[in-house]
Amino acid sequence: MSHVLTLIAPPGRLSSAILARVRDALSALGADLGAPDWLAEAEALDLPFSHLNPEQAVAAARAALQAEPVDAIAQPAEGRRKLLLIADMDSTIVTSETLDELAAYAGLKDRVAEITRRSMNGKLDFAAALRERVAMLKGLSVDALEATWKQTHLMPGARALVRTMSAHGAHCALASGGFTFFTGRVAELCGFQSHHSNTLLDDGRTLSGTVAEPVFDRDAKLATLTRLAAEKGLPLSATIAVGDGANDLAMIGAAGLGVAYRAKPVVANAARARVDHADLRALLYAQGYRASDIAAD
Known part of the structure; x- marks a missing residue:
């Protein structure tokens, strides 16, 4: 995958349900998604994606997150x-x-x-x-x-x-x-x-x-x-x-x-x-x- 979306929250605030909402939002825009990689349990994860630019991915993630206290950062996977x-x-x-x-x-x-x-x-x-x-x-x-x-x-x-x-x-x-x-x-x-x-x-x-x-x-x-x-x-x-x-x-x-x-x-x-x-x-x-x-x- 060419890019990665990182979701980060205060400890204990990031759930599989929140991830599912974000995945659905990116998929609806035509993104290809890889398997999520949890960097810290209930706190941070990487979601690899392709066929969507980082700005679109972040905008879609924020819309899906609504009032959840979760940050979203998208960037090329290489050179992080x-x-x-x-x-x-x-x-x-x-x-x-x-x-x-x-x-x-x-x-x-x-x-x-x-x-x-x-x-x-x-x-x-x-x-x-x-x-x-x-x-x-x-x-x-x-x-x-x-x-x-x-x-x-x-x-x-x-x-x-x-x-x-x-x-x-x-x-x-x-x-x-x-x-x-x-x-x-x-x-x-x-x-x-x-x-x-x-x-x-x-x-x-x-x-x-x-x-x-x-x-x-x-x-x-x-x-x-x-x-x-x-x-x-x-x-x-x-x-x-x-x-x-x-x-x-x-x-x-x-x-x-x-x-x-x-x-x-x-x-x-x-x-x-x-x-x-x-x-x-x-x-x-x-x-x-x-x-x-x-x-x-």
């Missing part, structure tokens, strides 16, 4: 395993927006979060919005950085994703519009081999209200993807990128498998693959990893 992961950090690898949480210590969380929301939905220029938000934090004690870090939590499946791909020879990199203070710690905690982000400037005691130039933005994320792929001699088809905000769209669009993870509408609507229900291990199942292959989270 990727050797380079580029991941956004805020609201992707960690559960929060670290800049918004940092702003809480200046009593400005709501104001900063509104700017973040508009920026991540593509309503504002990212670099200008970042400079505006950082300027509002001028004079904030650098102690707030450590306090924010203590309240930062990994997204479920983050460590499993990075550790599993690394164990199978992939380079895993963070590419974040956030700050090195956080990306360095997240990289160490998860096992990312490199991290790329912005530098928040301070005088040793308080934040200066500025960020080092040039701002690490949408274009920089794409440039990081293409540079790392070139350095490692990989075609872009051997890469996977994941993120949730508008500044992730360029790298998601360029990667061999670009995934919108619990993403803003502008990203979810544009990405070829999206994960709305499962945790980050979904990116492993999409590459054909089995539950027995996946490292502890």
Whole structure:
């Protein structure tokens, strides 16, 4: 079979009855179907198919799934395993927006979060919005950085994703519009081999209200993807990128498998693959990893 449709759900939520509905939907469009291959019991499976393009397969699967908490990703069967992961950090690898949480210590969380929301939905220029938000934090004690870090939590499946791909020879990199203070710690905690982000400037005691130039933005994320792929001699088809905000769209669009993870509408609507229900291990199942292959989270 030329293509594969991967169905992924929270543990225990994927059933044979759901599979049957999806099979019927694809068959009705003229697809040839292979035998389903369960990657994780009641959680993830592959359904090989031919004579249907991936977009049609996903649309049919989503219509058949209706309100079921099941994600569907379709792609060519060949070349699913990727050797380079580029991941956004805020609201992707960690559960929060670290800049918004940092702003809480200046009593400005709501104001900063509104700017973040508009920026991540593509309503504002990212670099200008970042400079505006950082300027509002001028004079904030650098102690707030450590306090924010203590309240930062990994997204479920983050460590499993990075550790599993690394164990199978992939380079895993963070590419974040956030700050090195956080990306360095997240990289160490998860096992990312490199991290790329912005530098928040301070005088040793308080934040200066500025960020080092040039701002690490949408274009920089794409440039990081293409540079790392070139350095490692990989075609872009051997890469996977994941993120949730508008500044992730360029790298998601360029990667061999670009995934919108619990993403803003502008990203979810544009990405070829999206994960709305499962945790980050979904990116492993999409590459054909089995539950027995996946490292502890």
